[in-house]
Ligand SMILES: Nc1ncnc2c1ncn2[C@@H]1O[C@H](COP(=O)(O)OP(=O)(O)OP(=O)(O)O)[C@@H](O)[C@H]1O
C-alpha cells in the first residue's frame with residue numbers, strides 16, 4: 001500500500017513519517033524530491049531556486065518523480081510505502097505558478113508516474129499563525145522564501161490537485177499534538 005503525507009513546508013510531514021515508521025517498522029519511507037541518488041542532485045538544484053524558468057523547475061520535479069517511481073515505488077508496491085510528498089505536490093505547486101493547462105499537468109504526471117499514485121493522501125493543514133511561527137524557527141530555502149501567503153495558496157491547491165488526479169484526500173489539523181495526528185493517520189490508513 002502506497003500512501004503519501006502532504007502539506008506545505010513545516011506542516012509536520014517528516015515528523016509524522018518518523019512516528020509512523022515506529023508503527024510500521026517494515027515500511028519503506030521515502031520522499032519527493034530527493035528519494036533517489038539522482039533525485040538528491042535534482043533536489044539541490046530546485047531548492048537553490050537557481051532556475052530562471054518556472055517550467056524548467058516543474059520539469060526537474062517531474063524528472064525526480066519519474067526516477068522515484070521507477071527506483072523506489074514500483075519495486076516496493078507489495079509493501080507499505082509512506083512518502084513525504086507525491087505527485088499531488090507537483091500538481092499543487094504547478095497550478096499556482098505555471099501557465100500549464102490542467103489537462104497537460106495531469107497528462108505529464110501520468111507519464112512520469114506511469115499512473116502509479118498513492119492510495120491515500122493525508123493533508124496536514126496548518127493555520128497562518130502556526131505556519132508563520134514554524135517558518136520563523138528555521139532557515140528558509142528558496143521556495144519557503146516565497147512567503148506564507150504563497151504557501152497558504154499552495155495548501156488550498158493541494159486539495160484541487162488531489163481532485164484533478166482523482167485521489168482520496170484526508171485532511172488533518174496539523175496544529176494538534178504530534179501523537180494525536182499520528183493516531184488520526186493510523187485510524188484512517190486501513191479504512
Ligand atoms: N504537531 C506539531 N505541533 C507542533 N510542532 C510540530 C508539530 N509537528 C511538527 N512540528 C515541528 O514543526 C517543524 C516542522 O516539522 P517537519 O520538519 O516535520 O515539517 P515538514 O512538513 O516535513 O517540513 P518541510 O516540508 O519544510 O520539510 C519542526 O520543528 C517540528 O518539530
Ligand SMILES: Cc1cn([C@H]2C[C@H](O)[C@@H](COP(=O)(O)O)O2)c(=O)[nH]c1=O
Pocket residue numbers: 009031032033061062085086089090091093094143144
Ligand atoms: C514534490 C514537489 C515539491 N515542491 C516543493 C515543495 C517544497 O517547498 C520543496 C521540497 O522541500 P521539502 O523540505 O521536501 O518539503 O519543493 C514543488 O515545488 N514541486 C514539487 O513537485
